[in-house]
Amino acid sequence: xxxxxxxxxxxxxxxxxLDGQKVEAYPGETIAAALLASGVRALRRTAKxxxxxxxxxxxxxxWECLVTVDGAPSQRACMTEAKPGMRVxxxxxxxx
Amino acid sequence: xxxxxxxxxxxxxxxxAAAAEAASLGLGVTVIDDNARAGGxxxxxxxxxxxxxxxxxxxxxxxxxxxxxxxxxxxxxxxxQDAVVWxxxxxxxxxxxxxxxxxxxxxxxxxxxxGAQDRPVPFPGWTLPGVVSAGGLQNLLKGQRVVPGRRAVxxxxxxxxxxxxxxxxxxxxxxxxxxxxxxxxxxxxxxxxSLARAPDMLALAIRYRAVLARAxxxxxxxxxxxxxxxxxxxxxxxxxxxxxxxxxxxxRERSFDCDLLVAGFGLMPSLELPRLIGAELAYDRRRxxxxxxxxxxxxxxxxxxxxxxxxxxxxxxxxxxxxGRIAARAVARKLGKQVPADDDLRRAWAKRDAFRxxxxxxxxxxxxxxxxxxxxxxxxxCEDVTVGDIAKRRxxxxxxxxxxxxxxxxxxxRCQGRNCxxxxxxxxxxxxxxxxxxxPLPRPRPPLRPIPIGDLAFEDIPPPDIPADPHLPxxxxx
Amino acid sequence: MxxxxxxxxxxxxxxxxxxxxxxxxxxxxxxxxxxxERGEAWGESSGANAGTLSLQVKRNEVLxxxxxxxELWRDFQERDGMEIGFARIGGLRxxxxxxxxxxxxxxxxxxxxxxxxxxxxxxxxxxxxxxxLGPEVQAATYCDWDSMSVPLTAGHGLVMAVRAAGVTVATxxxxxxxxxxxxxxxxxxxxxxxxxxxxxxxxxAWTGDVAQMLGVRLPVAxxxxxxxxxxxxxxxxxxxxxxxxxxxxxxxxxNGSVLIGGGWQGTGDLAQGTRRxxxxxxxxxxxxxxxxVPALRHLRxxxxxxxxxxxxxDALPLFGALPGVxxxxxxxxxxxxxxxxxALGEQMAEMILGRKLSLDMRAFDPGRFAA
Ligand SMILES: Cc1cc2nc3c(=O)[nH]c(=O)nc-3n(C[C@H](O)[C@H](O)[C@H](O)COP(=O)(O)OP(=O)(O)OC[C@H]3O[C@@H](n4cnc5c(N)ncnc54)[C@H](O)[C@@H]3O)c2cc1C
Ligand code: FES
Numbered sequence: 001x002x003x004x005x006x007x008x009x010x011x012x013x014x015x016x017x018l019d020g021q022k023v024e025a026y027p028g029e030t031i032a033a034a035l036l037a038s039g040v041r042a043l044r045r046t047a048k049x050x051x052x053x054x055x056x057x058x059x060x061x062x063w064e065c066l067v068t069v070d071g072a073p074s075q076r077a078c079m080t081e082a083k084p085g086m087r088v089x090x091x092x093x094x095x096x
Numbered sequence: 097x098x099x100x101x102x103x104x105x106x107x108x109x110x111x112x113a114a115a116a117e118a119a120s121l122g123l124g125v126t127v128i129d130d131n132a133r134a135g136g137x138x139x140x141x142x143x144x145x146x147x148x149x150x151x152x153x154x155x156x157x158x159x160x161x162x163x164x165x166x167x168x169x170x171x172x173x174x175x176x177q178d179a180v181v182w183x184x185x186x187x188x189x190x191x192x193x194x195x196x197x198x199x200x201x202x203x204x205x206x207x208x209x210x211g212a213q214d215r216p217v218p219f220p221g222w223t224l225p226g227v228v229s230a231g232g233l234q235n236l237l238k239g240q241r242v243v244p245g246r247r248a249v250x251x252x253x254x255x256x257x258x259x260x261x262x263x264x265x266x267x268x269x270x271x272x273x274x275x276x277x278x279x280x281x282x283x284x285x286x287x288x289x290s291l292a293r294a295p296d297m298l299a300l301a302i303r304y305r306a307v308l309a310r311a312x313x314x315x316x317x318x319x320x321x322x323x324x325x326x327x328x329x330x331x332x333x334x335x336x337x338x339x340x341x342x343x344x345x346x347x348r349e350r351s352f353d354c355d356l357l358v359a360g361f362g363l364m365p366s367l368e369l370p371r372l373i374g375a376e377l378a379y380d381r382r383r384x385x386x387x388x389x390x391x392x393x394x395x396x397x398x399x400x401x402x403x404x405x406x407x408x409x410x411x412x413x414x415x416x417x418x419x420g421r422i423a424a425r426a427v428a429r430k431l432g433k434q435v436p437a438d439d440d441l442r443r444a445w446a447k448r449d450a451f452r453x454x455x456x457x458x459x460x461x462x463x464x465x466x467x468x469x470x471x472x473x474x475x476x477x478c479e480d481v482t483v484g485d486i487a488k489r490r491x492x493x494x495x496x497x498x499x500x501x502x503x504x505x506x507x508x509x510r511c512q513g514r515n516c517x518x519x520x521x522x523x524x525x526x527x528x529x530x531x532x533x534x535x536p537l538p539r540p541r542p543p544l545r546p547i548p549i550g551d552l553a554f555e556d557i558p559p560p561d562i563p564a565d566p567h568l569p570x571x572x573x574x
Numbered sequence: 575m576x577x578x579x580x581x582x583x584x585x586x587x588x589x590x591x592x593x594x595x596x597x598x599x600x601x602x603x604x605x606x607x608x609x610x611e612r613g614e615a616w617g618e619s620s621g622a623n624a625g626t627l628s629l630q631v632k633r634n635e636v637l638x639x640x641x642x643x644x645e646l647w648r649d650f651q652e653r654d655g656m657e658i659g660f661a662r663i664g665g666l667r668x669x670x671x672x673x674x675x676x677x678x679x680x681x682x683x684x685x686x687x688x689x690x691x692x693x694x695x696x697x698x699x700x701x702x703x704x705x706x707l708g709p710e711v712q713a714a715t716y717c718d719w720d721s722m723s724v725p726l727t728a729g730h731g732l733v734m735a736v737r738a739a740g741v742t743v744a745t746x747x748x749x750x751x752x753x754x755x756x757x758x759x760x761x762x763x764x765x766x767x768x769x770x771x772x773x774x775x776x777x778x779a780w781t782g783d784v785a786q787m788l789g790v791r792l793p794v795a796x797x798x799x800x801x802x803x804x805x806x807x808x809x810x811x812x813x814x815x816x817x818x819x820x821x822x823x824x825x826x827x828x829n830g831s832v833l834i835g836g837g838w839q840g841t842g843d844l845a846q847g848t849r850r851x852x853x854x855x856x857x858x859x860x861x862x863x864x865x866x867v868p869a870l871r872h873l874r875x876x877x878x879x880x881x882x883x884x885x886x887x888d889a890l891p892l893f894g895a896l897p898g899v900x901x902x903x904x905x906x907x908x909x910x911x912x913x914x915x916x917a918l919g920e921q922m923a924e925m926i927l928g929r930k931l932s933l934d935m936r937a938f939d940p941g942r943f944a945a
């Protein structure tokens with residue numbers, strides 16, 4: 001639950017929100033990386049059994065990391081770059 | 097429709113090496129990859145926004161990766177980024193979804209270099225947040241420089257586990273244990289001769305082991321995870337000895353606390369495209385299960401389609417680089433270009449191949465991991481289908497796989513079966529007492545990956561012919 | 575291959591919707607029935623189709639059968655407890671051009687004359703009624719009979735119900751030859767022989783081949799229809815949607831996935847057993863869908879496929895006695911035959927039981943093709 005800083009300078013931090021709460025991110029980071037780095041665990045709940053799920057494959061093929069981004073449901077947090085001011089929401093089932 | 101001499105699917109080691117080679121031999125190349133940056137999994141590059149101020153352990157291959165990726169800027173190479181190949185509607189033609197740029201490319205030859213994915217091995221709790229696949233963890237480390245936990249256990253099977261354990265240690269994570277299902281210590285000696293064929297790799301493995309030893313991380317060989325604990329996220333795991341038949345010794349079960357459980361049970365080739373076009377496959381458990389049958393130029397049974405790298409059979413990045421180059425040369429030769437002899441490449445390939453066999457002998461997995469599952473273990477993540485759901489339908493339906501799929505919805509979700517079909521096949525194989533090799537996976541249907549419907553709005557195509565009376569029998573395009 | 579029965583009063587060839595529904599009604603009337611299926615039950619058209627139960631898209635000739643079928647689908651679910659995903663959600667049939675408006679008016683009139691009333695929507699009334707329709711949709715008729723079912727679920731539900739009614743459903747049981755045996759028939763299934771007093775050919779697109787085993791020629795063609803399913807999404811629309819001019823059917827399943835079809839053609843050949851989606855037609859299919867429901871462009875497609883649909887030369891059902899072969903019947907090749915399956919099965923059972931049919935089925939007599 002942290003960023004590795006050795007040998008690297010990230011750009012200037014910015015904020016987006018998860019369910020209304022501020023989250024810090026750096027340019028180029030994926031939504032999943034920023035959320036995991038700030039200690040978030042579950043990203044969504046499944047439709048059938050309401051189970052918590054989060055990043056699993058990290059490469060866009062398992063679709064476990066789905067979140068709602070600026071109102072658009074089912075975006076892959078591991079493949080979507082975080083942007084300043086983005087509104088990210090954890091998702092229940094198919095989203096709203 | 098775009099044109100190319102060679103269309104390459106995937107910009108990992110095999111694809112990048114092939115593109116560089118083909119372009120230098122005078123071919124017009126199109127490289128299509130679903131990531132924003134070239135590199136694939138192995139040479140995954142951090143985002144452009146990150147500035148490197150010095151080298152650290154994660155930078156081991158970064159320089160090489162950048163050199164390879166730079167080759168995609170060759171004027172003869174078109175690099176189609178954030179682009180998904182979703183169909184091969186006719187020989188030599190690939191359908192590509194890439195937002196407004198979506199369309200088709202027609203190529204004289206195609207190289208499939210689609211790499212690998214983690215083998216899904218379900219165990220109780222494997223869907224909990226904090227349980228991350230080996231590939232997923234490597235991507236977070238290499239590509240994002242983020243560690244998603246403070247105390248980790250690394251479980252599974254295969255050479256990646258030591259590397260991941262070592263990487264986590266060097267990233268400052270407390271690693272409680274590395275848990276390897278194969279009894280590797282007893283197997284090293286007999287495999288030493290083949291391992292020595294790639295001294296560079298051998299040295300690396302020793303280094304990873306040393307990092308773990310210095311940090312006091314126990315490496316349990318012949319053990320496996322039997323469950324992840326936690327309600328909302330992983331808080332620990334249980335491990336137990338497993339024998340080569342896949343039998344567990346639950347009496348000796350022990351547990352570890354952790355907030356990160358890395359599960360890597362080896363890789364399997366991503367061969368959806370070869371399967372879609374009906375390429376002949378061969379079952380080879382040690383190379384990841386289903387692999388693509390190829391000739392000496394890495395051409396598969398479908399003419400003018402070559403398959404290189406892990407996407408054909410697991411062999412690792414170094415082999416993938418060589419296969420990409422050899423395949424590109426074969427295509428150039430066929431298209432009438434002057435091509436140097438491949439002897440040196442093929443010799444190097446043979447060495448890697450020997451090394452791979454040595455590794456495979458050491459890491460040969462137990463006969464199955466099915467005993468890890470319990471009644472309520474999720475098999476299909478997308479549709480939340482458990483072992484119990486499958487068992488219920490199977491008893492009703494006398495074991496028909498298609499009907500199990502239809503009625504449980506297993507494999508019908510977004511991952512299109514990538515994380516469940518091999519488990520179902522293994523369950524069926526075990527129940528019916530047949531070999532996995534006799535259970536073909538269902539043929540994929542387009543799109544090869546889920547793509548936005550809106551992407552199909554952009555290509556310039558001829559207008560449709562709508563029949564005057566749609567009730568009457570139709571004509572199909574030849 | 576499952577166990578093959580030796581004898582039955584009636585052997586039904588084909589375990590699609592036509593065969594299974596026929597078997598169900600015959601079994602309910604006390605007959606012993608064996609369904610012989612070459613592949614998997616529900617493995618062809620009936621498993622591959624869209625499950626659209628739209629009354630207002632049907633040709634006038636099959637309107638009565640189709641209405642009866644919706645009643646029966648409802649009974650299957652509500653009275654008999656089959657899990658078939660039936661929902662009478664009403665449907666909109668849209669028009670996007672002047673010419674289509676004229677055709678839609680005309681069709682509405684004809685349907686009203688046949689006792690199927692639909693309601694006309696255009697302008698603001700249409701936007702209020704279905705705000706999710708695209709701006710190019712000029713008008714639509716609403717039919718409250720229009721329904722849907724989920725074929726994947728329905729297959730399981732129906733097979734279980736048919737078995738519970740006492741029918742033997744043998745899968746992996748291809749009928750390769752049929753011979754007369756006194757008053758009845760002998761059917762060759764692998765190395766086994768099945769005896770039956772009467773037979774029903776319900777072999778879908780392969781009905782021509784089976785009829786040929788008895789020396790009868792039926793003109794059956796095979797369409798190759800395509801379908802595409804999207805990822806599950808929040809509710810975008812709540813009706814069955816069809817199009818009077820272009821080819822389209824749309825519905826959103828309870829899990830949120832949208833099924834997009836209508837009958838755009840794939841490629842392939844029934845005789846060779848090949849079929850796949852056609853790139854250009856698939857793109858056109860999805861473009862029409864986006865024109866009618868623009869929000870679809872934000873959804874991902876997860877899977878598309880192509881299935882055979884048997885069609886007679888005049889696109890009417892092949893329903894009735896096989897000409898010149900007493901005791902042999904045909905129930906196949908209805909356009910929208912999934913929809914009509916229960917009613918065709920019910921009527922077929924009445925015919926075999928020698929009862930007076932409750933619907934007029936004469937126009938569908940296979941004898942119309944007898945040379
Ligand atoms: C993609 C698609 C979408 C469609 N959408 C709709 C829709 O929305 N609504 C609608 O009403 N209709 C729709 N249809 C049409 C509908 O699917 C068919 O009309 C209906 O399923 C036909 O049912 P059936 O029982 O006659 O044929 P099938 O379901 O094909 O059953 C015939 C069975 O006979 C078996 N058989 C053949 N030969 C032999 C033999 N020699 N021995 C033993 N068994 C044999 C076959 O294997 C098959 O299982 C669609 C069709 C397709 C392909
Ligand atoms: S973690 Fe698998 S798709 Fe994002």
